[in-house]
Amino acid sequence: MTGRFDCAVIGAGVMGCATALFLARGGMRVVLLDRGPICRQASGVNAGTLTMQMTRAALIPYALRAWEMWMRAPEWLDGGDVLARARHGLSVAFTEQEAALLEERARARRAAGAPIELVGPARAREIEPGLNPSVRLAGHCPIDGFASAYLTGRAFRAALLNAGVDLREGRAVEGIDPGFVLRTAAGPIPAARIVLAGGVWLEPMAAWLGVRLPIKTLVNQVVVTERQPRVMSTVLGVASGLLSLKQYENGTVLIGGGWQGIGDRENGPIAVRPDSFLGNVRLAAYTIPALREARVARGWLGLEAQTADALPAVGPVPGAGGAWMIGGVHSGYTSGPYLGRLLAQAMLGQAPEMELFPIDRLLHKETA
Ligand SMILES: Cc1cc2nc3c(=O)[nH]c(=O)nc-3n(C[C@H](O)[C@H](O)[C@H](O)COP(=O)(O)OP(=O)(O)OC[C@H]3O[C@@H](n4cnc5c(N)ncnc54)[C@H](O)[C@@H]3O)c2cc1C
Numbered sequence: 001m002t003g004r005f006d007c008a009v010i011g012a013g014v015m016g017c018a019t020a021l022f023l024a025r026g027g028m029r030v031v032l033l034d035r036g037p038i039c040r041q042a043s044g045v046n047a048g049t050l051t052m053q054m055t056r057a058a059l060i061p062y063a064l065r066a067w068e069m070w071m072r073a074p075e076w077l078d079g080g081d082v083l084a085r086a087r088h089g090l091s092v093a094f095t096e097q098e099a100a101l102l103e104e105r106a107r108a109r110r111a112a113g114a115p116i117e118l119v120g121p122a123r124a125r126e127i128e129p130g131l132n133p134s135v136r137l138a139g140h141c142p143i144d145g146f147a148s149a150y151l152t153g154r155a156f157r158a159a160l161l162n163a164g165v166d167l168r169e170g171r172a173v174e175g176i177d178p179g180f181v182l183r184t185a186a187g188p189i190p191a192a193r194i195v196l197a198g199g200v201w202l203e204p205m206a207a208w209l210g211v212r213l214p215i216k217t218l219v220n221q222v223v224v225t226e227r228q229p230r231v232m233s234t235v236l237g238v239a240s241g242l243l244s245l246k247q248y249e250n251g252t253v254l255i256g257g258g259w260q261g262i263g264d265r266e267n268g269p270i271a272v273r274p275d276s277f278l279g280n281v282r283l284a285a286y287t288i289p290a291l292r293e294a295r296v297a298r299g300w301l302g303l304e305a306q307t308a309d310a311l312p313a314v315g316p317v318p319g320a321g322g323a324w325m326i327g328g329v330h331s332g333y334t335s336g337p338y339l340g341r342l343l344a345q346a347m348l349g350q351a352p353e354m355e356l357f358p359i360d361r362l363l364h365k366e367t368a
Helices: 014-025 057-071 096-111 121-127 149-162 199-208 274-287 289-293 332-347
Strands: 005-010 030-033 085-093 117-119 137-146 166-168 173-177 181-184 189-196 216-225 235-238 244-247 253-256 262-264 268-271 296-306 313-316 323-327
Touching: 005 014, 014 030, 014 149, 014 189, 014 323, 014 332, 030 189, 057 096, 057 137, 057 332, 085 096, 085 121, 096 117, 096 137, 117 121, 121 137, 137 235, 149 166, 173 199, 189 199, 189 332, 199 296, 199 323, 216 262, 216 274, 235 274, 253 274, 268 296, 274 289, 313 332, 323 332
Parallel strands: 005 030, 005 189, 030 166, 085 235, 189 323
Antiparallel strands: 085 137, 117 137, 173 181, 181 189, 216 253, 216 296, 235 244, 244 253, 262 268, 313 323
16 A cells, blocks of 8 residues: 555656656655556657757757756766767758758757857868768757667666655556546555656546647657768758757667658557658768668657647646646657756746746637
């Protein structure tokens, strides 16, 4: 018998794990439940890019703080490591249209605090000599990098247990009865407050509370090459956002960028689309020509959640006092730890360092 928890966090991705960790460190008795293993959905299969160049301008101040947290992960994860590495980042434009897009996005992100400067082809190829010479313009950000996302769960697990979080993996929550009593196959779990942290499953979770929150499901593809000699040292993207590329220390190159596969929230990721696969690797090999010689080791898919404005849903659930929510942001791996810390601050009654992202703006409104 566990008694009543101060807080039940439902969903052990990066958002739920970070929230649970900082709540427990703030003195709450926390249970963290996931229907599968910790960080095995989006938070364990993503491309691991920790970047300002893919982050929406309004989120840049948060992502900058989150980037710092990732780079110092072993300090606040009790030695847990996601092998975060700081690198220079380049977002490149090959066409006039991409150059215009790049200028506009770089301006907005710079205004929000990201140290992005526009550089011409010569400087871009000085920073990344392997880059295709046909590059016209690049956004250069010295604060970029990557982590190994599949290490996220292992890195969080020890810190969560040290902080006293009751971590229950393989424990699906089936619904919520009045008074925040969680329904599970192993019996009811009562809590004084709850946090919904379900990634793409935030929408059905919100429905448990009678709240209609539309969440878009993206079926993102990632491809990894076999190990090979060094072909690049930066984190590379293209202005359209359809590429993220980096080479790990073991020589493998990870190719992402949100090309879509087949799947949905109900059935999970089902299959890679051949045209997406080819489009993704061709763009990578165009951007870094040495990749034409690379051999693909494998590709996989994961489900990314996105709210209507691609900004986070972080805050109290309207009309459901004691229920909170976190997630739904584009490129949420980068900002996850900081958003979790902010939510925990608010729930602990402290003034959060930065504003949360109210849920009201996202709720489905019936039209007459
Ligand atoms: C392929 C891919 C590549 C990406 N690349 C990047 C990138 O390079 N950089 C970046 O910043 N972001 C990237 N993202 C986005 C990033 O991964 C997500 O924004 C982030 O991981 C979301 O974390 P989360 O905790 O909200 O969701 P998740 O990690 O999906 O966690 C939600 C958890 O809820 C659990 N759950 C659901 N229903 C229940 C239930 N009923 N009971 C109990 N548990 C439940 C699930 O099992 C899951 O573990 C990528 C995403 C994908 C899919």
